[in-house]
Amino acid sequence: MQHWVLTLNCDDRSGIVHAVTAAIVAAAGNIAELQQFSSTDTGRFFLRLEVDSPVTRGALLAELNPVAERFGADITLDVAGRPLRTLVLASKAEHCVNDLLFRQRAGHLPIEVPLVMANHPTLAPLAEFYKVPFEHLAVTNQDEKAAFERRVLEVVDEHDIELVVLARYMQILSPELCEALEGRAINIHHSFLPGFKGANPYRQAHARGVKLVGATAHFVTTDLDEGPIIEQNVRRVDHADSVAELQSMGQDEESRTLTQAVKWFAEHRILLDGQRTIVFR
Template identity: 50%
Template structure:
């Protein structure tokens, strides 16, 4: 008898909480010959919502049939759900301006096999990193932005995103404010790194603001992009300790290291389908 080739999947879901959801999901997968390899769930008592992530192997049902059957199953629970094959990396477009520390870090981690991404393109409003892109064999799209051409430039950038079939857009220090329209188009699939521990020190030169206030901790925040500037659902944050002896240049250098690490973790968790949206917050199954 020829052995069945199992495919690995990740199922994420959210729905109104009620008794028996875990049992029902487990039973659904068992009936289709699946083996659960990892599972996590969370009940948000404030919103009454239930969240779950299940990684499983299945060889008895193909992906198309599994999705179809999941659709019927989910209706009974009013579920929002998604199913991903673990063998398929997340198609990604990176966007950057003139500071390349996050871009360089993501490219290195991706090429080292540490991020399950398929980086399809880099978009920038400056030419600074075209050689870096070439060294990783990633197409580089230089799309200048001025006040007069902002709308056209944004349309060109979105065209690149759509042509590449990007499931994820990472603003790796892309210093342009996206329009409300583009934010809506990219809802839930665009991650920004903010060079501050939000909600503190918004706007320009946050490290100068932090230095002026004599803070003892500086940080970085990775969040989903929304039309409300720097107020999207937070995915990851971290801080670094500083003191009065440090200059603003030290603050900035330490901050860049923190930004790179925070963004990398956020991108990793998103690409492993560990982040579920919960209104203006996130649920993260690490």
């Protein structure tokens, strides 16, 4: 018996759930979990199911494909819990990379990381600790940036990468790379400090007496930091917190927010609805 995860999205109309569940029954399947959502904003319908079935993937698709064709639906079918092949991009900051690699090694995050790429050598010992290959390419000018991005695309092809995670990778991706990775690249940033750009945002926040720090994980698009939002977290702070304490708390939020977004993506819980995401928790 194989445990599958199925997602579907199409224009909303009657009969979709009935048709999908009938196809699963025809494949001797049993539905273990079902979540659905109808978007009144876009008129789209979204469905996620976990299914136990003794048949092969091909046999299950043979029952589902006519349903997808009938409703003009996009469907995905994958083995539930299969580790997603993930490329991690980083710079110098350790916290997000460490959290991802630790949870992957502990079996709490269904990803497989064949490589960490960075524009600084700082994180090489961390990657070595987790026994993950590490590659460093400097990015100090436009030619080096172009070479780094060409290498990213080579790695994506060589390792059949399904997800690219910008784990505090402090470089702006070119429009070409954003388009090449559309729908499969996730970024994290300190979104609850929106007025503090450039270096030392937490020092700027401390000087202004902020009361909240937090983070946003979102898909990467050609519009800088404007991609569909996947997850956000926030925590209260006050005047007694030092710059170091603000930074520590902010980095905790960045780590857990990015890891949660990656986990949901790997579990096929995120579907795009225009500029929004549908997240089946």
